[in-house]
Amino acid sequence: MTDSVRNEGPVVRLDQVVKEYHMGTIVVPAVAGVSLTLQAARFSVIVGPSGSGKTTLLNLIGCIDGATRGTVEVCGTDIATLNDDRLSDFRARHIGFIFQNFNLIPVLSAIENVEYPLLLAGIAKRERRARAMALLDAVGLADQARRRPNEMSGGQRQRVAIARALVAEPDLVLADEPTANLDSRTGAAIIELMHAMQARARTSFVFSTHDPAVMEHADSIFAIRDGLLVESREIGGRA
Amino acid sequence: MNTLSLAFRNIFRNARRSIMTMMAVGVGALAILMFGGFVSAIVLSFQTFIVQNTGHLHVYKRGYFDFGAGNPSAYGIADYAKVMQAIADDPVLKPMVAVATPSLTLFGIAGNFAANTSKTFFGTGLVPSDRERMRRWNAYGLQGLTWRESAMHDDDRDGGVIGLGLARMLSLCATLNVANCPTPPAAETSDKPVDQDIAALAAAEAPQDNGADPRPRIDLLAATAGGAPNVVNLRVARAENQGIKELDDAYVAMHLDLAQRLVFGRGERKVTALILQLHRSGDLKAAQARLETIFRDRGLDLEVRDFSQLTPMYPQVIGMFGTIFGFIAVIMGVIVLFTIANTMSMSVMERINEIGTLRALGQRRSGVRRQFLAEGFLLGLFGATLGVVAAILAAQAMNHSGLSWTPPGNSAPVPLTILLFQSRLLVPAAWICLTVLATLSTLFPANKAARMVVVDALRHV
Ligand SMILES: Nc1ncnc2c1ncn2[C@@H]1O[C@H](COP(=O)(O)OP(=O)(O)OP(=O)(O)O)[C@@H](O)[C@H]1O
Numbered sequence: 012m013t014d015s016v017r018n019e020g021p022v023v024r025l026d027q028v029v030k031e032y033h034m035g036t037i038v039v040p041a042v043a044g045v046s047l048t049l050q051a052a053r054f055s056v057i058v059g060p061s062g063s064g065k066t067t068l069l070n071l072i073g074c075i076d077g078a079t080r081g082t083v084e085v086c087g088t089d090i091a092t093l094n095d096d097r098l099s100d101f102r103a104r105h106i107g108f109i110f111q112n113f114n115l116i117p118v119l120s121a122i123e124n125v126e127y128p129l130l131l132a133g134i135a136k137r138e139r140r141a142r143a144m145a146l147l148d149a150v151g152l153a154d155q156a157r158r159r160p161n162e163m164s165g166g167q168r169q170r171v172a173i174a175r176a177l178v179a180e181p182d183l184v185l186a187d188e189p190t191a192n193l194d195s196r197t198g199a200a201i202i203e204l205m206h207a208m209q210a211r212a213r214t215s216f217v218f219s220t221h222d223p224a225v226m227e228h229a230d231s232i233f234a235i236r237d238g239l240l241v242e243s244r245e246i247g248g249r250a
Numbered sequence: 251m252n253t254l255s256l257a258f259r260n261i262f263r264n265a266r267r268s269i270m271t272m273m274a275v276g277v278g279a280l281a282i283l284m285f286g287g288f289v290s291a292i293v294l295s296f297q298t299f300i301v302q303n304t305g306h307l308h309v310y311k312r313g314y315f316d317f318g319a320g321n322p323s324a325y326g327i328a329d330y331a332k333v334m335q336a337i338a339d340d341p342v343l344k345p346m347v348a349v350a351t352p353s354l355t356l357f358g359i360a361g362n363f364a365a366n367t368s369k370t371f372f373g374t375g376l377v378p379s380d381r382e383r384m385r386r387w388n389a390y391g392l393q394g395l396t397w398r399e400s401a402m403h404d405d406d407r408d409g410g411v412i413g414l415g416l417a418r419m420l421s422l423c424a425t426l427n428v429a430n431c432p433t434p435p436a437a438e439t440s441d442k443p444v445d446q447d448i449a450a451l452a453a454a455e456a457p458q459d460n461g462a463d464p465r466p467r468i469d470l471l472a473a474t475a476g477g478a479p480n481v482v483n484l485r486v487a488r489a490e491n492q493g494i495k496e497l498d499d500a501y502v503a504m505h506l507d508l509a510q511r512l513v514f515g516r517g518e519r520k521v522t523a524l525i526l527q528l529h530r531s532g533d534l535k536a537a538q539a540r541l542e543t544i545f546r547d548r549g550l551d552l553e554v555r556d557f558s559q560l561t562p563m564y565p566q567v568i569g570m571f572g573t574i575f576g577f578i579a580v581i582m583g584v585i586v587l588f589t590i591a592n593t594m595s596m597s598v599m600e601r602i603n604e605i606g607t608l609r610a611l612g613q614r615r616s617g618v619r620r621q622f623l624a625e626g627f628l629l630g631l632f633g634a635t636l637g638v639v640a641a642i643l644a645a646q647a648m649n650h651s652g653l654s655w656t657p658p659g660n661s662a663p664v665p666l667t668i669l670l671f672q673s674r675l676l677v678p679a680a681w682i683c684l685t686v687l688a689t690l691s692t693l694f695p696a697n698k699a700a701r702m703v704v705v706d707a708l709r710h711v
């Protein structure tokens with residue numbers, strides 16, 4: 012099933028999705044009715060000014076937040092139908108995350124951080140090690156496997172995070188401003204790496220950014236402002 | 251990398267705080283164990299003292315326990331030799347019983363006519379060698395018990411021991427070498443001549459080879475079974491402290507033969523009780539049941555009482571220390587509960603972002619809860635283990651410190667000991683309970699962590 016989803020049909024479909032936050036009596040529409048479709052195995056970028064709703068939109072796509080109205084469908088599943096445990100399992104199986112602040116587990120070494128999603132998937136220790144090591148190697152950190160996050164640079168940490176996001180072979184990887192905490196050269200290298208990894212794994216990548224330079228790698232670009240999709244552009248014919 | 255190894259690493263993230271927390275749990279365990287071990291030692295040394303002196307079971311003629319104390323002749327066991335034989339021959343009782351010995355309790359007046367002093371006494375007729383064996387009972391292997399060589403012997407049928415207070419009142423302090431014995435004010439010394447009849451009776455009883463025996467002689471006066479007054483001479487071998495003043499002022503221990511001569515004269519000789527000492531206190535209920543069966547089968551009108559009925563203070567002491575122990579255990583438990591809950595709450599608050607990350611990666615709520623519970627469990631486990639080790643060391647130190655205390659009703663101090671392993675339950679129960687309590691104390695913070703909203707947790711900085 013995973014493979015069939017990966018190569019044909021949309022991996023994400025949003026239909027008139029609204030997400031409202033309540034601040035006392037004021038209702039803040041962080042996402043104000045967005046409909047979009049993400050094709051499989053694409054490198055997609057969400058751009059928009061600060062406060063436009065990028066993070067909120069990614070949280071909805073990543074199944075860690077629920078829409079106030081509208082339908083969020085990921086890998087053919089309407090996520091509103093899943094309870095919390097099923098949703099957790101769904102994320103473990105289908106979605107990888109890359110965070111702005113790397114969010115590695117500080118008590119785990121690089122390789123253990125990469126192994127963690129496989130632990131959640133219930134994969135045996137030997138296989139976990141091998142797969143995690145292969146991914147660390149792919150992001151160029153094979154020699155740093157035993158290091159703890161606080162012994163690594165920001166760029167190295169984000170590479171570990173990329174390996175962690177990909178190790179369980181998800182259908183979709185979400186990255187919310189993954190380069191915001193990196194200097195521009197390291198950021199560019201990370202984008203380069205993500206692009207390479209995406210091409211290799213044939214996974215769908217979605218990330219948000221302010222950075223116009225990032226967009227040159229994208230297959231599709233979604234521009235949002237004030238919670239609304241203002242532009243949707245397909246660049247290459249990769250699908 | 252599993253829940254426990256992760257938990258282990260997490261508790262040492264803030265090593266200082268975790269060590270303080272474990273020490274709090276350890277101190278709780280230490281306090282519970284030290285006091286528990288002390289109570290164990292108190293209860294056992296008290297029980298040992300009672301069993302050495304009064305045995306486990308007393309067999310009386312029915313009614314004696316409730317009504318007979320004032321009337322030994324009416325509530326005496328007449329054919330006690332046969333009863334003792336039946337006990338000795340019984341295949342069930344035989345392996346349980348260490349000592350079975352007859353005893354006769356009596357009352358009367360003790361007089362030292364040489365000094366013109368007299369005093370009511372409370373006397374026991376006993377078999378010295380049996381009592382000597384009873385005094386060596388030490389089923390719990392308590393250390394540092396002291397025995398004083400008995401002053402009474404089976405072949406010394408006129409010998410006996412009296413309480414220190416009685417010796418003082420009978421003006422025998424000097425002759426018996428009693429230390430710290432005040433002399434009475436002059437006015438209190440009676441100069442009224444003792445009743446002539448009794449003096450005559452006493453003189454008639456007095457043995458003729460007087461000069462050979464250096465021990466002071468007192469006269470014991472009591473009513474015989476027939477109601478007539480009777481007097482015997484007692485050679486006082488020693489004055490001994492009885493621990494309780496009322497007893498000390500009246501106590502006379504004498505050879506059973508002498509007591510029977512006093513109470514029954516030339517009539518049929520009885521005893522008021524058969525005292526049974528068992529090898530193990532644990533056999534008490536079985537032995538009592540067996541005795542009752544034997545008496546019923548043989549149609550003997552006898553009843554059996556155990557030592558906690560004879561010494562009501564024993565269950566009271568146990569109850570009192572049990573209450574204090576419970577009190578201390580609850581206080582320590584509450585301290586452990588709050589310490590762990592506080593530490594784990596801080597840990598949860600510091601790791602909100604991490605909790606959000608784990609949940610985003612697909613960790614279930616139950617997995618987050620389990621992770622924090624494991625940390626509370628480990629804090630409790632390490633702390634309790636620390637406490638157990640500390641308690642073992644402290645108990646060792648205490649038991650070799652040479653400190654002593656005097657149990658209630660005891661005349662001599664006994665070593666102050668901490669018996670951690672005497673009750674097989676104490677150490678494992680304290681260890682397990684504190685560990686479980688620590689885990690339960692984590693429930694609240696762990697649930698808080700598990701219930702966090704993922705996006706809020708991730709937004710948290
Ligand atoms: N938990 C919340 N409670 C109330 N309002 C919120 C909450 N989260 C987001 N918002 C509001 O929703 C809107 C969209 O926020 P969001 O974080 O999605 O923007 P963003 O595009 O990711 O911005 P940035 O580029 O600064 O990260 C903002 O106006 C924000 O204030």
Ligand SMILES: [Mg+2]
Nearest residue numbers: 065066067187
């Ligand atoms: Mg954002």
